[in-house]
Amino acid sequence: MNEPVPETGPRPAPVLALKDVSKSFGAVRALRDVSLQLFPGEAHALAGENGAGKSTLIKTLAGVHRPDSGEVLVDGEPVVFHGPADARDAGIAVIYQEPTLFPDLSIAENIFMGRQPRRSLGRIDRRAVRETTAALMKRLGVELDPDRSARGLSIADQQIVEIAKALSFEARVLIMDEPTAALTGSETARLFSVVRTLRAEGAAVLFISHRLEEIFELCRRVTILRDGRWISSRPLAGLTEDDLVRAMVGRDLGELYPKQGTDVGETALSVRRLTREGVFRDVCFDVRRGEIVALAGLVGAGRSEVAQAVFGVDRADAGEVLVNGRALPGGSPTAAMAAGLALVPEDRRQRGLVMDMSIERNIALTGLGRLGRCGLVRRALERGRAADWAVRLQLKYNRLADPVGVLSGGNQQKVVLAKWLATEPVVLIVDEPTRGIDVGTKAEVHRLLSSLAAEGLAVLMISSDLPEVLGMADRVLVMHEGRLTAEIPRSEATEESVMTAATGRDTKAAA
Amino acid sequence: MAMAPETPNARRPRDRAPAPRTAGAGDTVRDLALRWDTAVGALLVAVFVVGLGSTDGFASGENLAFAFNDIVEVALIALPMTLLVVAGQVDLSVASMLGLGSALTGALWNAGWAFELIVPVVLLTGVAGGLLNGWLVTRVGLPSLAVTIGTLALYRGLASVVLGSDAVTDFPRVYADWAVDTSTVPGTFLTYPVVLFLVLAAATAVLLHSTAFGRSLFAIGAQEEAAYFAGIRVKRFKLILFVVTGLLSAFAGIVFTLRYGSARADNGIGFEMLVIASVLLGGVDFDGGKGTLFGAVAGVLLIGVLKNLLTLNDVPNEVQVIVTGLLLVASVLTPRVVAAVVERRHRREAGALPTGLAGRTGSES
Structure with missing residues (x-):
């Protein structure tokens, strides 16, 4: 177990630290003697499987939980947070994966909710609210109209609003809990550039993500938790993703993408010129028994919508779906299930x-x-x-x-x-099967999909996780703006070939 | 029952227990004791026992026959209403359908129809009313609360059109005897409508708690989208529920008419609130997805027995209404208070300080 490794040269005191913090809920010991130091101007990653104690740690820092033992230190001084308001006053802001804004208020009103600048007679100084917001957006380098209502903002934009809110509080520590889970590639890039700006201004950032490549891209140091215990805090330089995974799960996972070679059987699912006006058009593809076919593309390309039309929860305007050669009646999940289709939807909580x-x-x-x-x-x-x-x-x-x-x-x-x-399906459609789940479980899901395919199941996997697509798929279908733009066999599938098709630079239509 | 909105504590990593554990007997007993529907059942028994000891004439066969028969229409309608509320729906037009059924019975009798012919026509009217409610909710996509506020007025209005302000009272004894509390199943204090209710209640309990249909209703009420994605025919099931509710409401209209020997357009005004109140008192969650038929039936019977006891003790009607209202407020409040107390005790056991914060932190960010 390494001690936190100081970088060369003098460095300022940690702005926020945990010292030997323990926290239990009933019989469950969520944190045991965990320590963490956050320095100004650093982006620090917090890694661990689900249930490792990351959420509890964040909530301790945010003043939601009080530690059973151990100390929270701000600027080296022990403090006791009696609630989130105390943590906020100490300059700690938490950006959650799914921000909670008031949908009917404007961006500016959301940022200044409950502490609006006043004019005489207690009237709200709307102009100051708007101008301060505009200045904050400029500082973040983001173009968002302060007067726009929060309803309909993308999750990425909502996070920006939350960050602007944190800045307006003069936050010095920004804790981001899986902010990128629901973001597209370009949204993630924008978020990262905002984070880099803040880091350059001297803020400390604690960053949590299941996507290891993001941790390497953004952060310099990492603290790893496992089963509520502190495992190590060390610089990321010199570590590989495999090192990180091993430290998180405490064992070798074997291969993360254990794709078995399988015998491909007869066609199980045929989709013929499936069209839903304004969403997707003329989508044709086959999935055969024993095969894992990935459906790749950018968020909003219409992949989930195709899956839902195939399964019958949405109605298609034209085209047909055949399972084992028999056409399905449209718009009936019950009939689709009877024919042997199964759909694992993207939105676990709602659907x-x-x-x-x-x-x-x-x-x-x-x-x-x-x-x-x-x-x-x-x-x-x-x-x-x-x-x-x-x-x-x-x-x-x-x-x-x-x-x-x-x-x-x-x-x-x-x-x-x-x-x-x-349901013993013939065709299993999985939509983002590993989004927001920890690496250990992710590998288990991959092993499961792989062995199911080996047993003769036809698998259609929608995924925005490129390594997953490349690691698991026998074939990759790519969608761009509602159309199937490419069909790439496993041997030719690379990040580049998939991304090229996903961004529409390749117009070669699939068969 | 009343579940607080998801708190961080609800997401405690309990799943990390080392091995699957089966429910011990202690857990089962405690779970059962904490359940609101069993509490209402116990309260019903307690009120009954107190009534036996304190009130002369309460235990007599005639009185019990009267007490239960007096609430039988509410009880009948409460059965399908429980299913609706479990599925996250509500039907406010039930009492108006009862009135329409009653008015139609009177009008057709006046017109010289045979009673044997009137009954199916009235029941079909109930089905049609239920179909209209269900169609507006499932095909047009309107919320059931709004739809049935509208049909509440509509069906009551139709009842007035059918019969005006007349009262038809000349029903022959042979039919009336079936419903009144002076004729019971020999050897018991159960009237025929009450027996029918008990049979239907048993059937509904099986339907709700032991069949695929019932299980689906809970899923629809708790998370409609997930139910739909699991291949459950959400719209069809809701439509069926509205139709059955209309049918039983119209039937309750016939029972009401015969019991009082009077068909009027304004029969049963306000019963919809009594029905819904009973169902909620029995612990069925108005947000859908939670509740038991046992609880709903216990709720109806509790209101019925209490009303009877208060009447026997010469408590004026106004006070009775107040008691019923207080009971309802208590029924909504108590589970939440209990949950908060249990939560606080857990937190104290866990060594956390009872700052009362945990309940709110979910919304703070």
Whole structure:
């Protein structure tokens, strides 16, 4: 275990530090003797699997949790935060993955909510609000109209508003909890340039991301947590992604993309000239048994929409979908399921799972008709089915009767997969199967998809994660602005060839 | 039951327990005791016992027959209403449909129709009303609260058109006897409508808690989109619920008419609130996705028994209304207070300071 390694030369005192902090919730020890130092002008990565204690650590820094033991130090002085307001007054700002703005207020009003500059008689000085906001946006190098209402802002823009809000508080420490999970490549690039600007101005940034390449791109040092314990804090220079992963999971993962060579069988899914006006047009492709086909493209290219039309939750305007050679009636997920289709949607919380429902009932939801006779559901069968899948997917849980919402993101995703695999599908469509889940679970999901394909399942995988696409797919389909622009075999698929097609620089249509 | 909006504590990494653990007997007993529907059931029993000890005549067969028969229309409508509320919907037009059913029964009887013919026509009217509600909600996509506020007025208006301000009272004994509280199933204090209710309640309980249909309703109420993505026929199921609710409301209109021997357009005014109140009192979550049929039935019976006891003790009607109202407020408030107390105790056990912050932090950023 290394001590934090000071860089050469004198450096200022840490602006924010944790010293031997422990925190438990009931029997669960979320943090044990964790230490962390953040220096002004540094971008520091916090890495660890889901459940490693990152969220608890952030909430401790943000004044949401109070440590059971240990100290929080600001400028070297021990402090006690009685609430988020105290942390904010100490100059600590947290940007969450999904910001919570007031949708009906303007950007400027959101930034100054609750502390608007006043004129005489307590009237709000709207002009000052607007001008200060404009100045903040300029400082961040972002073009956002202060008068625009927050409704309809992209998540990326909402994060910018949150950062501007933090700046208006004179924040010296910016904690970013997976800010890039829902951003496109160019949005991430803009966010990073904003972060670099702040860093150059002397702010300390604590950055959390499951995308290791981003950690290497943005940060200089990393602190790794595992099972609530501090593992190490060290400079990133000289480390590889594999080193990082090994430190996070505490073992070798083997290959992150364990693609097995498989025998490709007959065509399981055929999509013929599928069109939904204004969304996608003339989409044609086949997926065969034993094959993993990736559907790549930029966010907004229409990939999820194609998947939803294939599965029947959206209606297509034209074209047809055939499973094992038989055409599906449009607009009926029930019929699609009966034909052997399964769709693991991108939005786990809204579409993948009923969060308040128990693990076993969520898994049962897709097969209610088969869990007994005459429409009756036999609870023993239901629990048995859930227990079987929990073992098979190595689900970590307390009780099968617990609401699925208490699970970590990775385990929730396993429940969604279980729910769909239990239908014994012929074609499995997975939309961003590993978004927002930790590396360990990610590798498990990849191994699972790979072995399912080896067993003869046809897999269509939508992913914005290029290494995942290149690592897992037998073929890569690329969409750009609602059209299929390329079909690239595994041997020719590179980051460059996929990105070229995704950005529309290649217009060669797929067969 | 009342679930607080997701708090950080709800996401505690509980899933990191080393091994799957099956629910112990202690857990089950405690879970059951903490459930609101069992609490309402216990309260019902307690009120009943207090009534036996304190009030003369409460335990007599005639009184019990009267007490339960007196609330049977509300109880009948509460069954499909429970299903609707579990699925995240509501139907406010039920009492108006009861009135329309009653008015139609009277008008057709006046017109010389045979009673055997009137019944199916009235039931079909209920189905049609339910179809209109369901169609507006599922095909046009309007919220059920708004739709049924509209049809609440519409169906009551139609009832007045059908019968005007008349009252039809000359129904023959042979039909009226079926519904009144003086004729019971031999050897019991159960009237025929109450027996029918009990049979339907048992069937509805099985439907809600043990069938694929019922399971789907919980999913629809808790997270409609996820239910749809799981291949559940959300719209069809909702439509069925509205139709069944219309059917039973119209049927309740016939029962009401026979029980009082009077068909009027304004029969059962305000019953929709009593029905919904009973269902909520029984612990069915108005936001959908949570509740039991047992709880809803216990809620109806509690209101019925309480009303009867208060009447027997000469408590004026105004006070009865106040008691019912207080009970409802308590039913909404108590689970939340209990949840907050339990939460605080957990936090104290965990060594955290009970600053009361945890509940709010989810929205602060």
